[in-house]
Amino acid sequence: MQTRIEVGILGATGMVGQHFIKFLQGNPWFDLKWLGASDRSAGKKYKDAMTWHLAGGTPDSVAGLTVDECKPGNAPRLVFSAMDAGVATEIERAFAQAGHVVVSNSRNHRMEQDVPLLVPEINPDHLKLVPGQQRARGWKGQIVTNPNCSTIGLVMALGPLKQFGITKVIVTTMQAISGAGYPGVSSMDIMGNVIPFIGGEEEKMEMETQKILGDFAGDRIAPLAAKVSAHCNRVAVVDGHTETVSVEFSSKPSEADLRQALESFRGLPQERNLPSAPPRPVIYMEQANRPQPRKDAERERGMAAFVGRLRVCHALDYKFVVLSHNTIRGAAGAAVLNAELMHSEGMLDS
Amino acid sequence: MQTRIEVGILGATGMVGQHFIKFLQGNPWFDLKWLGASDRSAGKKYKDAMTWHLAGGTPDSVAGLTVDECKPGNAPRLVFSAMDAGVATEIERAFAQAGHVVVSNSRNHRMEQDVPLLVPEINPDHLKLVPGQQRARGWKGQIVTNPNCSTIGLVMALGPLKQFGITKVIVTTMQAISGAGYPGVSSMDIMGNVIPFIGGEEEKMEMETQKILGDFAGDRIAPLAAKVSAHCNRVAVVDGHTETVSVEFSSKPSEADLRQALESFRGLPQERNLPSAPPRPVIYMEQANRPQPRKDAERERGMAAFVGRLRVCHALDYKFVVLSHNTIRGAAGAAVLNAELMHSEGMLDS
């Protein structure tokens, strides 16, 4: 086996950091060697610096690593960022400035004009923003981001349909509690309940979708001109965001064409057989009552989008249901796949 | 106090029948005296004929009543129908034929041309279908229906907005398990899960909404010309259907106008102070994260629709959330309010 690339995690002690640690186990390209966290944790063994919240326990190879401060210097060149929005802006920039490749799950830089908001199957060409980013900011390093956990399922389903001219999208999400981190949502709020509001989520979904489905235009992305409207809700589900979607097209396809577009869809990650790529990015489920989060989100290692119930919409053109795993394809797995795509493009060669 | 009107229930032993029994407790106009059920139950004391599933236990005044067969004859003139769709068609017709006023929660006759699908605040004039119904069918009695539990919240919110010319509606429901009766939804299917499908529900919501918001046209209802599209989902909630709604208008009002229309809305039940009428049919909730089913559905005795989060929709014109109690305003309470309206119109005088 070839030498694996050493990688680090910024914000390793939080819930998203734990998901990164878990997802990176067994990755054939990336070798997790460095953990960064707040000053409070720095200097401690990882296992003593946090409470592990995920099923299965802290991996042995990580439990004994000593946590470092989130400062460039000792960290490997490639770092995944799992930092809270409150601190991510400055730290990610400092790392990029210092020559690090920052592959970030944080929302802070997603909507900046020269930062790719990358979904490898959908918009790999958005990586072309990087040289301009480096030039404009005077960075040797770079920042590449992945979308919000509610956006990812939607764009993976819409990506293959972009060819038909998407003009309007209305989406209602039923989002899992794990998307809110730990302790996150109080059980008093969500048990036997629906919370029809998630702060800032609708705006993120709407803008991120337009950017991801937009076109590379030299030094920025020209967002998709479609009108996108999101209703975001929290429901009593542990993992997996379910979304109902109505879409209008400028060149209205037949239902069979849509179905075919979804089922035959493959992207660069599949072509290049990237380690974390699902064999098929979109899985169409035939049964009338699927996909369902508890039963389906973990299939395909949580890396595919599951679509079902494609049918005519009487108000727009067509409607369907899409499900994706919010902490895997919607967070840690998304960033790792981004880094794999970048490696396959030679962007991690120093 | 005036003499109360004796009433009966068709299908009294099922879950919906139990909701009728519970809701009728303390009604100042209607006195529950007769319970009809299948042959298997007929002849037994009510308490021995069923297992009571609702909180609070079987009311004493009903526990000792002897269950009768669902045949006209011994039943009071006014009967509420809580029958399963599998048997409701023939039995309801037989009762109407025999001179009974059948106020039904069953879906069987809702979409028939000469049968009112009544929401007293929204379309009280649809009762004008009744004389034609009686003439055409040669009935001394009549059948009047109330909508599906998923439809009621939507039409109570849309009713006050009809004046602005509703042209498109897209609604996503997150429906409570109690809507499926008992044993209904398996816990293996819904715990920590979302089921993105309820058989026949979307078709019902779409058609019923158009009929309820339609106009009386002599011998039938001219359905509202709006395009209506529903996505129906089951979530892990006990009582209360939450719905996200996007609407397009032909005369696009300001947000303030819409808000004003919702908050100032009153109907005949409020004007006439019907016993089961909520003081305000639509309650607008200010907080960003309301309404919520577990916290709000039982307010106002479960008879109001709770609306929140009115805001601009980037794909249609406006969007909002609506919540209503599916087994009260969406079933038993709806039928009782229908009968109260009919009584206030003199339609129960023999």
Added chain:
Amino acid sequence: MQTRIEVGILGATGMVGQHFIKFLQGNPWFDLKWLGASDRSAGKKYKDAMTWHLAGGTPDSVAGLTVDECKPGNAPRLVFSAMDAGVATEIERAFAQAGHVVVSNSRNHRMEQDVPLLVPEINPDHLKLVPGQQRARGWKGQIVTNPNCSTIGLVMALGPLKQFGITKVIVTTMQAISGAGYPGVSSMDIMGNVIPFIGGEEEKMEMETQKILGDFAGDRIAPLAAKVSAHCNRVAVVDGHTETVSVEFSSKPSEADLRQALESFRGLPQERNLPSAPPRPVIYMEQANRPQPRKDAERERGMAAFVGRLRVCHALDYKFVVLSHNTIRGAAGAAVLNAELMHSEGMLDS
């Protein structure tokens, strides 16, 4: 109507404080006029000082009250304490010192030798500790406490059985999330899960049970000599603690005697018809699968203990299930009933 007694709440903005406010609505003896909270809230209108977490909204009569600091002076003579354990000790003492009758739900003083841990049906004579408390501490006022929410159901079921000589008790609780306040238990911890540990709860249950069932011995309570062992668990229930109990007796009664003792049990609150007293403190439920928290905890206004499944225990003598409402009979309702008993004893006359 006689003049009602003005009362106040210490810690009015927290979850327990809200339960006090809700429970006191409509109380014929007590008139809520004063709300004390932390400095941060003092001076604000109540409705602006907190987020209301209970169903039904903030009562109008309370929403506009101005919150005061938790200092004696402006408060009425009778104050209910809903304070966090972290601050209750000093503040409750200061109020008692200053002449206030402090009826507390906080755990801080429960196990002090001269403080009654009162359950009006079970140990009303423990109020005899008060004069000694006042003498020893030089207080004009006094502190009276109610038990932990997990203890109350157990002692209400065991009280009527004390006559048979209780020697051993093993109890396993399945406790509702509302017992942990707000935000309390993270949904990530309890959804579809059991947490087999609640910090300090087992010790409280064991010691409080022995004290409550103990005998007044002049200046202190001689605790019941029974061996008590508790296993405390959190489960995914909103309200209502369910407990399985095995008991051994020195004079082993027949099952019929036990059943009779439970069903015929009445205490002083019933005799004196105290406003918040349930007609029967213990309700025995016949059905094999009852009591159940979601279906039964709110019966009898949440003030009774529901017992079921009394049967032989092969390891000790008998076993049964008991359910009680943790935030009503286990908190606010308990304290209010305590104050009602005290009033009926003339202890609130100045």
Added chain:
Amino acid sequence: MQTRIEVGILGATGMVGQHFIKFLQGNPWFDLKWLGASDRSAGKKYKDAMTWHLAGGTPDSVAGLTVDECKPGNAPRLVFSAMDAGVATEIERAFAQAGHVVVSNSRNHRMEQDVPLLVPEINPDHLKLVPGQQRARGWKGQIVTNPNCSTIGLVMALGPLKQFGITKVIVTTMQAISGAGYPGVSSMDIMGNVIPFIGGEEEKMEMETQKILGDFAGDRIAPLAAKVSAHCNRVAVVDGHTETVSVEFSSKPSEADLRQALESFRGLPQERNLPSAPPRPVIYMEQANRPQPRKDAERERGMAAFVGRLRVCHALDYKFVVLSHNTIRGAAGAAVLNAELMHSEGMLDS
């Protein structure tokens, strides 16, 4: 690789049958080749004969198998029985009579005097009942059973402690809904609730525990003389039964001895490295609030018992919590491990 042994499943279309199919995937010794079910299913492709309820979908290697009737003849010699209790008695006997080795998860034969109720780590010597069973019944085949899903965790924790002379056991279970099959428990009964009763479960737990921990006595098992008392409850958990246990010993050990006995425990399956054996049958978890079903039940492939919170019990001697996966170690996995032990004993050689 050696030739694998062909195996079949009786009752392959039900929920337990599906668990067998899933668990047998990848088993190095057993090759699933035959599926038996009711006449209604016989002749159909497996995928058309049932609705798959488990996460991950029907394994491809099984989906296309044709379902057979549950009659000896075409079935392989080794059959796992996943049959409902209503039909298992006659069919299992017919197969044993015809020479099949029936390794059954059904409850029907568990308590018969000459049938092993086998837990390979705990009572492998109970297999010595088989020759007598064959002689007495004139069978060439045999029936070997595994315990109820609620019993398995208890006996795996008590087995290592038997050496200290167990005299009394009181156990309270909090059982997952998957133990009741499909559709099983109605969501209306268990959402946000506890059901303090499972028909027949307490009797099974008490008797099975005594048999499993009993001694082989020539032609039968002399049950353990300990007094065992069970309280069985259903809680809102998908997989994993949690149990609180109090135990009394005739030779009361120190807490350290108990802990050591649990942690060092290994059985024949570990010694012989059976394919489905967990490396350690009992995993002791240090954290104060573990084990928890949603977070821990699936560790060790669901084949271990997880114990925590060992501490003094004030009523008996010690108490602890035990968790085991009810559909794996408590059903399909138990039977497969039984068969593996039998194979290692040469009992599957024809």
